[in-house]
Amino acid sequence: MTPATLHPLLAVVVGGLVLAGGAVVVGALDAVVGAAVAGDPRPATAGVRAWRRVVLAWRRPGTVTERPDLVLWVVAPAAYVGVAALALAVLPLGDGIAIADVRTGIVVFGAVEVLAMVAVFLHGWAANSALALVGAYRFVAESLSFLLLSMFVLIAAALPAESMAFGEIVASQQGLWNVVRQPLGLPLFTVVALGTTFWGPLNLPDGADIATGTSLEVGGPAYIAWQVARRAMLAVYAIATSVVFLGGHLGPVLPGPVWLALKSVVVASGFVWLGHRVGRVPMDRFVRVAWTVLLPLSFLHLAVTGAVVLL
């Protein structure tokens, strides 16, 4: 299959729609699943309340601290959603539909995770506030611990496809999805997804224990921008998970993009559910487990996958 690309103008429209739609869907899922977990008497109205929450926050004034780095503070959410767009660009959204299904797709995806680390760090750094800075450094430590996992898992997915392009990785799952062929891959990649989006158990930089860390000093539209960026990134990871492990757009009867959307919503629901049910992992424990358990496990996963491909 030759790498597929969209016209640049169409790519901007498609990318924007997917990111915005993804953020809305993740926001709605988060509200509804949260209301169900909380046992709220009116869980069905949770989505409406979430919308009202956004509107109310949008109408509140922004905040400023003493001597912030204002440029970086403004740039951080834009940079974070920008790298989410970059990650989305290399993912196939249907058969022959992709913004830029480049041959080095998994390398680009790895670069996105590193750039996300920079964006989150800047968000905490720029506020000139102690707990925000603690959150920023937490994310660096967290990211350095899961970045290698991501590479090993994606390389393992690339082996049977004999290509680093995500389109080829989808095509290689025609007979059998990677979630069955590589059972360790999905849980390991879930750690990467929750880590990069600092969601649920891995919400260490914006954790409640440090009064929301990098977001501590942020209010009004800037806070909405940051939360939308996080939800857009989670949506991209849900799509990436579907592409790498659940056959992406492959499926009978329905058009490819519909299959991908359905699978992505299921995956995003899983991420959101984990976020509401699993407590936040202590920082030092996550780093220790990531380096001593998950990393060796991911290498084993890669080695076994390589051996199976050779056989």
Next chain:
Amino acid sequence: MAVTWTSAGPVPVFVATGAGGAAVRHALRAADEVDLVRSPRRACVLLVAGDVPTGDRSPLLQVHDQVPRPRGVVAVGARGMPAELAPITSSLGGLVATILEVGSQILVGEHDSDDVLPATNPVEWRGVGPNGQGGEGMMGGVPYGRAMAMTAEGSDGLTLDRLYLTLGPWLPGLPSGCRLEVGLQGDVLEEASVAYPTTGPTLAGQVRVASVEQLRARTLLGWLADLTDTAGLPALARRVSRLALDPTPEGVDAVRRRLDRRWGLPVATDGVGHLERDDVTGCGLGWLARSRGVDEDARRDDRAYDGLELAAPTDRGGDVTGRWRTWLDEAAEALRLAEAAEDRTTDRPELPWGSAAVTVEDRAVAHAALATRAVSGAELGRAVLTLASLPSACDADVAASRAEVPA
């Protein structure tokens, strides 16, 4: 139109919880029309619940000014409010309606609370670099009223920047009135000192056993709700808060099933804030001693409890997980005792937070000493969770319970 649509909330509220204000926090956490926010920067309304100690008034003014304008201030059962603030007072029953009304007025610019502190730091920023960094005297300690890092040797032998901060008294996650003074290197507490309020509620005179046990269940479940929230599970915290307001044995079991699972709350709390049996014995914190299997319980010698068959304490292991499991155990038992006690009364109750025979001051000193031991050398997140698992009498809803205690 938009005003009408959004006037139904949820209104973002920052709750400054003083002594005895915990029930207000739980009621608001459970309400659809209100969002409890953990930063004043995202609040619309500052809510002060419970008594404000003298020493906590100045920090409260700082919190007030951090809420972006226009803003509102609402107070519930708040004694000792700073004179600079002019809150709208409300009862607990009418609180949500009051907040919605204030929130709507703020949205249309008809309500505001002026700054009470100078808009700029009275001490000039002395930095000289292009981003305000550097400059003589801008390093180490707290020069010109601002915390600045300075290198110091840490416990691991590395020389790194150390930053001195005071967290609290209004930091969400910390017990009411609790202050944590730290020397932070990275996110490790190389130096730590914890202080608890030396004032607090007491129950005096003849009280109904059933009321005391109901208070125990509400208090312990309220502590659990706050801990669950701080551990990153706000939805489950909402469920527990609802239960804390109206506890039932079935509700306690249901909460236990949801929280106490391998991939639930223990992920955040296992192995955190370990306390040895010697640390918790004789501190006047009966529940804490019982969480390590030490039978420190005034109810054993209280004739009002004769025949009610108090369960023997179980050593739950000494970490934060052990403490919240003890809360669930004791809440379930308290509800059973409240049901069985009928109209018995007592004049020397074992209170939810400890023995009535120990003075508030002595308990605060012992509490602070063991909390300081538990957090010293810990990572910051572990320290905050540890303190969330060591609440005090100020985090109990004593004001509400008094209504149930006959004179």
